Amino acid sequence: MQNIEMAWIFTELADLLEIKGEDVYKIRAYRRAAEVLANLEVPVKELSRQRLLSKVPGVGKAIEAKIEEILQTGQLSKHQELLKEIPRGVLTIKELPGIGPSRARKLYQELGVKSLDELELAAKERKIRDLKGFSAKLEWDILNGIDMVRNRQGRTRLSVARELAAEFISFIKLLPGVKQVDMTGSTRRWKETVGDLDLLAAAEEPAYPLDALATHPRVKEVIERQSNRIRVYTWWGLSVDLQVVPPEEYIPTLHRNTGCKEHYAKLQEIAQDKGLTLNHHGLTKGCGEEVLALQNENDIYHALGMSYIPPELRENRGEVEAALKDDLPNLIEVSDIKGDLHIHTTWSDSALELSEVANYCRNKGYAYAAITDHSRSLKIANGLEVSRLLEQHQIIREMNKEFEDFTLLTGVEMDILPNGDLDYPDELLEQMDVVIGSVHTAFKQSKKEITQRIMKAMENEHVDIIAHLTGRILGRRESYAVDVEALIETAAKTGTILEINSSPDRLDINEDYARLARDMGVKISINTDAHDTRRLDEIIYGVAVARRAWLEPHDVVNTYDLEELREVLR
């Protein structure tokens, strides 16, 4: 039993109790325990063995007993009982926008609705609008919400796919006879969401790796099996395809499977023009008699007379033409990042202490990191009143005296209020190193209102960066209505930096807008918006968006040295 699976049981328990209308604090306690368990470095089993469970914050007598029960029996009786009472489908319904625990319960109790399909039918038959607490509009919202959730169901966030991929790869790599293994497809291209996970291995004898994957603990069931490939379904809800090829076909197959299709087709055409054939056997001359030796993918591109194209660019968006002219961008790398400009601490709603941020970022090799807690109007996140903000900045300045090679920057993530006013006066903003403006309220304003609201913030000379510009949460919340093109134009005029938020469920702005911003001369900042240490490492996903947007280091302000950065922020 892994910590994450244990955490998942407690999360679902909390969800079920919420639908039953149990005490909100009890529910919050389970959620908190789940969060803590998921982030523990040590296996829960080990803590139990050493009788240290009660030392874990958020774990008291009751939860400790439940953990022990799960460790011994593999499940939790209270959880199982609740599942008999409330079908899992009701939990899915609770995820719809506008539907919370109370309405989900009502739909189940009064209409017997326990799946999205049944809910859709009930909505189409107009049975929902007459329930107390519902309306015709909500019925309509439900149908839209179902569409959104269905679209999401086919897609998995990149971070989940890559973490699973890493685990499977390190597992398969150790199997006897396996020479090489890697991910391919959209996961390798770092697309923001993926349909399934494609893996490729090189081995003379395919049966062994295929058997091993079929029995891996993360695998729920085998969907399909052929002599050299297997398709399995994981507990994470993501399908995984593993193909095994002979070692000599590994590189050409890796290249072909990475795609995208249009990119590969274009390369095949170019090969043909040169009297070559490109397919999963490799590159061949004439009628297939002479096979060119390929050490890596680089050799394929060179043989076709072009420079190497990294997986992130293989989307048929002009990369082939650019590579033929040796005119590809000098893409930004994770190692170019010199600091993170959007981090929260315990002063507002994060688990990170100021000193933790400093230590972790220094160890990452950063030269600087900006502390940007929430501003005063965001009460739920414990936003900082002016006096606390000033106090925090004083402490940061004191801390900086201790560092030689590192600087904590003072800052704030300041709410842009519904009327476009800022949450703090100019006199305060001008004292800070980094001022981020962002929208956390009144998402339902009209496109014109939100656009003008953000424009107004951009026009304030003290606002340096706009964070998560569209407000989208992948698969959960559409972006608010906003004219992004117009805002990019404004940012170009005002010199405002736009954020690529690295959080895998945001990735906001997305690659298309990032590329447009670059084309219009707008600078970008790649930030994590981290609330705990683990999330400080999510910068890789923001960098991936930047790479897919063809960004170079000079497009991104947090690749700059501190002095250069200060110049831009001034």
Add this chain to the structure above:
DNA sequence: GCCGTTTTCGGCCCGACTGTTTTCAGTCG
């Protein structure tokens, strides 16, 4: 359900928006 302590129980992130029940429950960030 956890925590801290005042060691036995009260406090635990708050306030705005929505749609309509026109006074508030439900949802959201």
